Amino acid sequence: MNFNFKHEWIETNIGLMAVLTMLAISVGGLVEIAPLFFIDKTIEKVDGVRPYTPLELRGRDIYQREGCYLCHSQMIRPFRDEKLRYGHYSLAAESQYDHPFQWGSKRTGPDLARVGGKYSNEWHVQHLTAPRSMVPESVMPNYPWLKATPLDISDITDRMKALRKVGVPYSLTDAEYKANVAKFGETVAKELHIPNAQQSLIEQANFGNYDGDRSGISEMDALVAYLQVLGTMVDFSKYKDDAFINDR
Ligand code: HEC
Incomplete structure (x- = not known):
């Protein structure tokens, strides 16, 4: 024919x-x-996924401001090569509190969906400031201002309230706070409570000391806190390998 x-x-x-x-x-x-x-x-039911803490949220804002998504995806596809390189493929539940989601559409650099815990904080600070000092062949831009710029935390409550409007369960009232305690446990619920936002941001930054400098809170503190949480919320060792969609 x-x-x-x-x-x-x-x-x-x-x-x-x-x-x-x-x-x-x-x-x-x-x-x-x-x-x-x-x-x-x-959206599969998985334990552990929670909204970002105020510090991580600010880090995410900086990630968007700097356009990191133009070169980095945050979506591991369910293929063997991706799983071997990046870890368990991304679940819908893992980006349920991401507005807008950061799946991205281009990988000039590697996928970052599970970069949390892969490197030390020091590595990230050095790499973001001068990528070629860590990976000589890198084409990633330098971001030297992140460590030098104090983090603006004045509008953190507004940012959380905006996300609350689109369904992220940051709490304002006592009843909402209690619901979060039941859902995420007390430690996390405190971080998600908008009236505590500035306080918990400062505490996390001081405790985590992400940029290696305790004299102030920089944009680097926030961005590294964000990078270090990516992909770490779900404990995959608790699930059998075939618990989600069939592995291909
Ligand atoms: C022009 C494209 C480009 C932009 C924009 C970019 N990166 Fe990269 N990134 C790369 C490339 C290429 C690599 C691989 C080489 C390297 O490690 O530097 C990389 C590597 C990384 C790694 C290490 C990943 C791993 O698993 O080894 C992290 C973390 C990272 N980038 C974070 C960021 C962040 C955060 C931003 C925004 C502030 C950003 N990148 C912006 C291209 C880019």
Whole structure:
């Protein structure tokens, strides 16, 4: 059978072409859209995923401001090579509190979805300040101002309130706080309580000493705190390997 001939015949019959195009788009659309109606089922139930603490949240803001997502994805696809290189593939639940999510669409650098705990804080500080001092062939830009710039924490409560509007369970009232204690435990619930925000940000930065300098809180403190939490919330050793979608 001559398929080339059929192709030409369809392409020169504009009515038929329109109908077939519509059909192709509808099927494609349905396959993509229909699962979203069962969203409860598309987000797997996993323990450990929590909203970012105020310090991590500020780090995430800086990650977006500096455009890190232009070169780094945060989405490990369910393929063997990805799993071997980056760890367990990303679960929908892991980005449920990310607004906007940072999946990205380009990997000039490696995926960062599970970079947390891979390197020390010192490594990150040095690498972000001067990437080529750690990885000579790197094409990543230098970010020398992060360590030198004090972190602006004046609007942290506004930032949390904005995220609360889109469904991130940062608490304002006592009842919401109690609900978070039940859901995430007391230590985490305190971090998620908006009236405590500045205080808990300062405490985490001082305790973690992410940029290696306790004399103040820098943008570097926030960004490293954020990088170090990426991919660490779910303890995969608690799940059997086939607990989620089939491994391919
Ligand atoms: C122009 C593209 C580009 C931009 C923008 C960029 N990076 Fe990178 N990044 C890279 C490349 C390439 C590497 C691999 C070489 C290296 O380690 O430096 C890398 C590596 C990294 C690593 C080490 C990952 C690993 O698993 O070894 C981290 C962490 C990182 N980048 C964080 C950031 C952060 C945070 C930002 C924003 C402040 C950023 N990058 C912006 C290109 C980029």
